[in-house]
Amino acid sequence: MFRKLIILLMAIGVYAAWKYEVPNVSAPTSVQVKSDAVEEAGETEDVATDAPRFASQYAGNDWYLLERNGDRALELIDADGAKKGFYQFETGTTYEGLILDETTRQDVERIGFDPVRSYDKGMRRYLIPDDPSFSVYAINGSYVTFFFDEHDGDKLKAVLAVDRRVEESSDGYYGDVSAEGTVANETLMRLLMNWDRQKFGLSALADYEPLLPVVRAHSENMAENNFFSHTDPEGRDPFERMNEYGLTYSFAGENLAMGQMSVFHAHWGLMNSLGHRENILKPDFSHASVGLVYNDDNSPFYTINFITPR
Numbered sequence: 001m002f003r004k005l006i007i008l009l010m011a012i013g014v015y016a017a018w019k020y021e022v023p024n025v026s027a028p029t030s031v032q033v034k035s036d037a038v039e040e041a042g043e044t045e046d047v048a049t050d051a052p053r054f055a056s057q058y059a060g061n062d063w064y065l066l067e068r069n070g071d072r073a074l075e076l077i078d079a080d081g082a083k084k085g086f087y088q089f090e091t092g093t094t095y096e097g098l099i100l101d102e103t104t105r106q107d108v109e110r111i112g113f114d115p116v117r118s119y120d121k122g123m124r125r126y127l128i129p130d131d132p133s134f135s136v137y138a139i140n141g142s143y144v145t146f147f148f149d150e151h152d153g154d155k156l157k158a159v160l161a162v163d164r165r166v167e168e169s170s171d172g173y174y175g176d177v178s179a180e181g182t183v184a185n186e187t188l189m190r191l192l193m194n195w196d197r198q199k200f201g202l203s204a205l206a207d208y209e210p211l212l213p214v215v216r217a218h219s220e221n222m223a224e225n226n227f228f229s230h231t232d233p234e235g236r237d238p239f240e241r242m243n244e245y246g247l248t249y250s251f252a253g254e255n256l257a258m259g260q261m262s263v264f265h266a267h268w269g270l271m272n273s274l275g276h277r278e279n280i281l282k283p284d285f286s287h288a289s290v291g292l293v294y295n296d297d298n299s300p301f302y303t304i305n306f307i308t309p310r
């Protein structure tokens with residue numbers, strides 16, 4: 001049974017010289033699993049040349065996956081080697097005295113960080129959606145996003161920090177939507193899912209190349225034809241689309257997301273929605289493929305298919 005809940009947010013206010021904007025964000029949707037098996041900031045960084053690199057939405061800055069003292073993190077580094085941000089996710093690591101997987105949302109709110117409700121870019125003010133999966137604060141010259149997990153005691157699960165000047169110089173909500181950045185975000189989405197699966201003692205979801213054209217085609221269909229659903233205008237569900245590409249499987253499933261400000265926001269929106277979380281953390285899935293396409297307004301459409309080939 002498919003679930004579909006679409007929340008459309010519209011910019012309605014103009015104040016003085018500012019133009020207010022809000023992203024068109026849809027609540028992610030997941031499709032229930034199908035089984036054919038059984039009915040049941042600022043310092044210069046020395047980055048290793050072999051460190052995995054991912055193009056970011058911030059032009060002139062790339063994400064690098066680095067390991068320090070046994071803890072992995074993504075670091076946002078510019079062309080001169082200056083660190084401009086980071087994404088921290090490892091259990092037990094700390095930021096400003098906060099401990100990942102231990103500190104709660106209430107703990108964070110009691111500290112009294114300066115909350116951020118919008119990003120000002122030129123003469124436009126981009127409102128940050130009110131979303132229970134994250135909160136944004138201004139800390140030490142950066143915009144810092146705390147991601148929480150309402151299904152695990154509202155604990156702090158990840159920290160995303162971006163230098164204020166870098167964020168304010170990026171384009172709109174979504175920044176640089178280059179082809180390289182799109183592929184990077186597809187890869188990052190699978191990494192984000194796998195890092196959470198690892199915390200639950202689950203095996204990583206391997207990439208599955210035969211599935212890639214399926215997910216990209218559905219994201220493109222949604223972006224071009226302005227719909228958001230597991231069932232496309234031709235009436236095909238995810239499993240029929242897989243079948244048309246000749247894919248056979250023991251288990252399969254699909255998650256969708258649309259309009260989130262970054263791949264990190266999209267991932268934590270999914271993790272905070274029970275049906276999507278179940279797909280991400282389902283032990284029976286062995287592979288996943290992510291298709292990301294932007295529409296004419298640069299709003300992202302994600303299709304994530306999970307599969308256990310046979």
